Amino acid sequence: MSSSTELTEKKVFLLKSLDGVIFEVEESVAVQLEVIRELIEGDCARPFISLYNVTSEILALVIEYCKHHAETCSGGTSATIADEDLKTFDNEFMNVDENILLELCSAADYLDIKSLFELTCRTLASLIKDRTIIEVRKMFNVENDFSVVEEKAVRKEFAWAFK
Amino acid sequence: MGKKNQKKKLKLKKLKNKKKKAKAASSAPPPPSPPPPPPWLELPREVTADILQRLGIFDILESAQNVCTTWRNVCKDPSMWRVIDMKNLGRYHLFSYLDTRCRLAVDRSEGQLTEIYIDYFATDELLQYISERSSQLRCLRLGGCSEVSGDGLSEAAKGFPLLEELHFVFVKNCNEGIEAIGRSCPKLRSFTLSESGYKHPQLLCDADALAIAKSMPGLHRLQLLGNNMTNEGLQAILDGCPLLELLDIRKCLNVDLSGELGKRITQKIKDFKRPDDSMEDCEWDPEIFDCDEYDEDYYRSSEISEFSLDNYYDYDDYLHYSGSDYDSDGGVDPYFYFD
16 A cells, blocks of 8 residues: 555655765664654655764764664563663663764764763763873873963872872 | 564665765755864863763862863853762761862852752851852752751751752751741752651650741651651641642651541652651661761760761771662762761
């Protein structure tokens, strides 16, 4: 039946990354990207949606995340099992290097995926926590741009944090 | 249905060479050139703020804000300081040091402070300092504080006209301030008073209950744990606080619910916790303070404000702990060391 074909077609969307790679995703994945929800709901998402701030490497990860979350939530398992499953998945998913983590965070912010944004922010914060200033600078490649005088004052006041 | 399922199982495909279709894209402005690899500083400022905010007051003040000028500027923004959480810090620092840091955080909030949590080191002076600078405060929680007075609390409360939530967990002398606080904070919806009165059930005292009934008519949630009130006090609360939805009187061992009063509560209160209900899920369990003669001694000690909670480890012999004394996240509950 033509109407059902149309319905099935509507379930798939094409997302184009910054570097021109196109990903095919189901509606359950696409709607998690709040930034394009309106386009999807308004049926303006054809033939594909360009996501300018996200590279294909990161977009692939984002889609993997959304797909797993969509499947787990609609899988018919009990809420507790689904929660456990998502927790395990999230933990493993966050096991990437700091730069990827930053890009994922940035992408989650841009694409407006709240749960992924929360997850990446929490993970980044946990990486900074209890680290010295020097370690944090090194880990995230942040340049020390304080003037000599400022730096001296900081080192004096927070000597322990530089150890 | 078959088709749908099939689609669901489809692996994600990378479809290349779709440039022709790009021209027809209705939602597509021209793509800009790729950005450089994003080090932290490429993140929008508010995202950096969101992340750094999760670090807590000490990591912000002593580490994050000294990493670079961008982070420092983010850390100086008043919006970063709307919530000041100084729970569980006693064991790392001297009280005087905590006091200084707390004041600095309050200064940084520039009047935007909405929630503050202080364990152990609060004093009348500190509360006054906060009170004079935080008229937007909605939630105040003090835990294990022995250096505040009823007058100090009453005075400070005058600066919190919007206060909605107030929690006193083992705060010595706070009882004397209840009525005045109630009057100064007409928007109060949630009040907790957790004590260890159950250790002395022979003492009957309705003063707290009567003060609450008289001055806090807007309460929706009341947790009165380990209090020595009797049925008379409880009756007064029911009459004085008609909006109550949650009433938690666990460990209030002088109340008798077998008669009319018990019935009335069950009919009226949606969420009622009885004196002998389990304390397992209780965030404010007074038993964790379990004050024996030792802690009376600690409290009278003039040294109390001078040494950090580290020192409590020396008194391990007096601790009788069980699994429930640990936070759900695996951390050690700070109150515990007040034994």
